[in-house]
Amino acid sequence: MPSRQIPEASVTRLPVYLRALVDLAERGDHTVSSEALASASGVNSAKVRKDLSYLGSYGTRGVGYDVEYLIHQVSRELGLTQDWATCIIGLGNLGLALAHYGGFFARGFRVAALFDIDPYKVGGTVNGTPVLDMDDLERIVKEDSISIGVIAVPSGAAQDVADRLVTAGISSILNFAPVVLQVPPGVSLRKVDLSIELQILAFYEQRKLAEQAVREGTARTKLESYDRDPEHHDA
Amino acid sequence: MPSRQIPEASVTRLPVYLRALVDLAERGDHTVSSEALASASGVNSAKVRKDLSYLGSYGTRGVGYDVEYLIHQVSRELGLTQDWATCIIGLGNLGLALAHYGGFFARGFRVAALFDIDPYKVGGTVNGTPVLDMDDLERIVKEDSISIGVIAVPSGAAQDVADRLVTAGISSILNFAPVVLQVPPGVSLRKVDLSIELQILAFYEQRKLAEQAVREGTARTKLESYDRDPEHHDA
């Protein structure tokens, strides 16, 4: 019985499982154990089983999960059986990279429009998608039923863009600008922030160096049981 | 007293606080309350106080935190008072975007080298940084003491690149390729994955639509107390 309200932590792992499952399917595997799916996803098998149990009882005891069937169920749960229209705002280096590399926009997503303020860019197309003026944002979002906005503008402009997206009716935002956006309740917001990721890595890098120094400099003090946490993979 | 071993969840928020603090400093503020820092960081004040308390007692009761002093302490804790050499592997659209936009690489980081397999790119420079052949990877990593590798190659090549980085002595990897990398213990790994973020947004978008349908279609059944979770901001 699918117990409704899947925990947030599980939701963030479902896309990882999905990708691993698609890889397995392409390699011709028909069934997969929680153990195998776990190692392909970089987690442990108990987590996989718990996560999948929130969707329903889709496995077979003694056998494992049917790969195709599980792909279907996970896709459905993630809402990938329908198509989501997205738009990208800001065509600097990053926005262009996102617009160009269609591979990022996997099954289930479609880039309906690109927006920029630069008059030299507006009117052209990138990768077959038209580049429109920011003035058309609200109209196009409504006309094309765009539900997800990808913000790739400089920090200073990001909150304005977010406000306009929300006003236009968008309720999911993916923010690449290095700034904390404020959005009203009911709007989903996720962010991708390179410099934050680098800073987190720097923290652990520094800690590893400190531990190493301690270990080398102190044959005399007992430090064998020094508490380590070497992994901290994100998911 | 700084209680050693800051929780991982707190570590991921420190860079966000740091950015907010720098903004406050630029605006001329000298002190900040946990409440103000919280709202600038998109979290609540109890969390800010707990997180900062892991670094030490740097606030003043009845007053708040000294902005400059706190910037210094957080920077030190994150290891940003030293310079970390990084390299980017793969100069496709995304790798180029990362290499071009120096703003991503904030204080504390330096792009020491770029790598690609394309002979037409090797030998040139991007944004003043030389583009080198993959054959030189191990040598340059050692010579330049590069400690963080940024992987921006296609999925199929990412694990190979990761293995080579690890062999060369790198112990922190930031992965942009949409694939789960396996790294040995002691190597820190973080990933940035656009399509996973989009899929997570799609999940909540679908959930919102379902809730809306339920609310509209059922004036007769009691659903006022339907359990909502409209935010799920990442940090």
Add this chain to the structure above:
DNA sequence: TCCTGTGAATTCGTTCACAGCC
């Protein structure tokens, strides 16, 4: 009075361990 710092309470997430089914 104001705001920090922190134990205590609570909620959330993970892991264990095994019953149940193939």
Add this chain to the structure above:
DNA sequence: GGCTGTGAACGAATTCACAGGA
């Protein structure tokens, strides 16, 4: 015998709530 599904135990993270110093 093997592997799922899941309560129960555990651990981590968040929030509460207030004592205590400026």
